[in-house]
Amino acid sequence: MTYHAKVIAGGKIVIPADLRREFGMRDGDTVVLDRLADGGLSIRTFDQVVRDTQRRAREIFGAGYTVDQFIAENRADWGEE
Template identity: 75%
Template sequence: MTYHAKVIAGGKIVIPADLRREFGIKDGDMLILERDAEGGLSIMTFEQSVRDSQRRARAIFGSDYSVDQFLKDRRADWGEE
């Protein structure tokens, strides 16, 4: 479905209520705006950004790679183990 948003005074974007409800966006929430490869604009919630980062990390390191394993590997690189 396509939605339209209006830019009002001060560069504020009015996000349609249906989308705010669907994505759980509340007053004061932080949103991430990002240019995409085609020159477009992507808007996501902070939680969506975290999940995307986690997905990218799993693609690189695998799903069984933990923070503990990462730290162990770094310590080994630094000669601490």
């Protein structure tokens, strides 16, 4: 389904209510705006960005890799054991 919204005074855009409900958006939530390669615009919730970042980190580092391991490895690389 396609949605339309107007940009109003101050550059504000109202996201349609049914989309806000579908994505669990509440007043005061943070959304992340990204420029797309084709010149478009992506709007994602902060939670969506966190989940995507976690998924990509698992792909790169493996599912069992921890922040503590990352810090320890970097300290070792810099001679800060």
